[in-house]
Amino acid sequence: MLRLLLLLLSTWTGSAMVRVALMRVPSIRSQLRTQGLLEDFLKDHRPDMFNRRYAQCFPPGTPSLRLRRSSEKIYNFMDAQYYGEISVGTPPQNFSVIFDTGSADLWVPSSYCVSQACAFHRRFKAFESKTFHHDGRSFGIHYGSGHLLGVMGRDTVKIGDMTILNQQFGESVYEPGSAFVTAKFDGVLGLAYQSLAEILGNPVFDNMLAQKIVDQPVFSFYLSRRTRTSNPQGELLLGGIDEAMYNGSINWLPVSAKRYWQVEMDSVVVQGGVSFCPIGCHAIIDTGTSLIGGPTRDVLRLQQLIGATPTNNGEFVIDCTRLSSLPRITFILGGKEYTLTSEQYVRKEPFGISDLCFSGFQAFDIISPEGPMWILGDVFLTEYYSIFDRGLDRIGLAQARHPIE
Known part of the structure; x- marks a missing residue:
């Protein structure tokens, strides 16, 4: 009986351990190729071209706007494929995000976004959330397809059954290029170390640790092979192995x-x-x-x-x-x-x-x-x-x- 009890405790996946199902879709690069848009997209997004064309549109001193500086946080952004669901705000507003160990920021599109890409994705409505706190500071993230610009805020974030309070995140108000138009996901949730963050404050997993809502200070990924019949297509387990x-x-x-x-x-x-x-x-x-x-x-x-x-x-x-x-x-x-x-x-x-x-x-x-x-x-x-x-x-x-x- 004691061994059975220990086994049950070791495999328990309650509120301190959450499974996030990950969906796999054709990469943005593949979708652009299928639509016959890849060649034109790459011509318009050569290194530094976006900086020179649109730098005057961003606040002076935005660190990631410096020419020749590579501050790209998601490598080969157009081939990102696996995403899952989270919610932001009270009542919750749902978003699909890339769970990315190569970046540290959480951002989703804002209802005030002026880019074409935002029209194709779910947008965060701060005025509908009872727990939203406005920050007022701006941020910029440099991707291979150009710069994403937004403003910072704090709100409640839910991942599965886990609730993270006062989470710092970004509302994007400008998303460049057709890559974001084609993307199946709305935003990005970074899981790297805080030193990599462009948005001020603790990344999501750091706050999960600070608020003691995970069983262990560990998360793990299973990603399926190239098959549409895989179940699950991928899985992120927060709080364990x-x-x-x-x-x-x-x-x-x-x-x-x-x-x-x-x-x-x-x-x-x-x-x-x-x-x-x-x-x-x-x-x-x-x-x-x-x-x-x-x-x-x-x-x-x-x-x-x-x-x-x-x-x-x-x-x-x-x-x-x-x-x-x-x-x-x-x-x-x-x-x-x-x-x-x-x-x-x-x-x-x-x-x-x-x-x-x-x-x-x-x-x-x-x-x-x-x-x-x-x-x-x-x-x-x-x-x-x-x-x-x-x-x-x-x-x-x-x-x-x-x-x-």
Whole structure:
């Protein structure tokens, strides 16, 4: 009886532990391609073009407006895919958000937003919330598609059965570009460290810890593979770990810098041969991007090794008939090998009556005190259950348990 009681307590998922179902949709990049808008979008959003064209529209001194400064908080924003539901205000107003470990801010569209994108999404009506507190300060976040501008406020936020009081968040009043028009989600909920935040105040998970509403200072992600029949398509568990979502043991990696969820990586090896970052480098575990990113020089070489050919849109295509002959790519973290096959690192997208195959790797040059950085996004995280431990500042990875396809 005592063992049964302990088992029930260890698996309890009441108010101190909440499951958030995550939905997976075609990436914004894929949707723009299907609509024939991708090429024009990329022409209009070259680096710094948005800054030079619209900088005068933003408050002087907005930090993220500085030319040539990369303060992008969601890498490869157009490929963000997994989102879930939250509510803001009293009575609650519902929004779909990307739960993003690569940023630290919570924002949703404002009812006062002047952008075309806001017309296609749910907008927060501050005047209808009894618990809203106006802040008055403005904020700006620099994405690859341009700058998002908004004002700060505080209100009650609900995630599942959990209620976070006086949560600082942003109301966006300007959302740039057609990327936000196409996006299926309304906003973003960042889960990175506070030092990464543009909006002043505690990020959501920090407030959950301060208000003692989670069972453990931990959250974990399960992301499904590329299949529409997966149930769930993804899941975020706030306050704990779900042992049913992974196989084997957890490999724990200490956080190397408390900004992103950043760890040291031993190396990247192609089929046991060519090696990148052979003396070690750093990697960001990022649920806010679907791709795996790395330094331009390394990734271009990697594209050659897997037979990927560049397109006019900056993507790399692969002959779908050659997948079985492509090499395995292994990421070594904490002395443990995490290997992806071509079926796992190649993205298949329907195009007419056939499929297009795209490389799951993309070049990102991130300047950091630790040197070159890699980004392990959803291409990696669909294969590995990820655990983010704020109590001990570490990340756990284990083989994800997927249903047989």
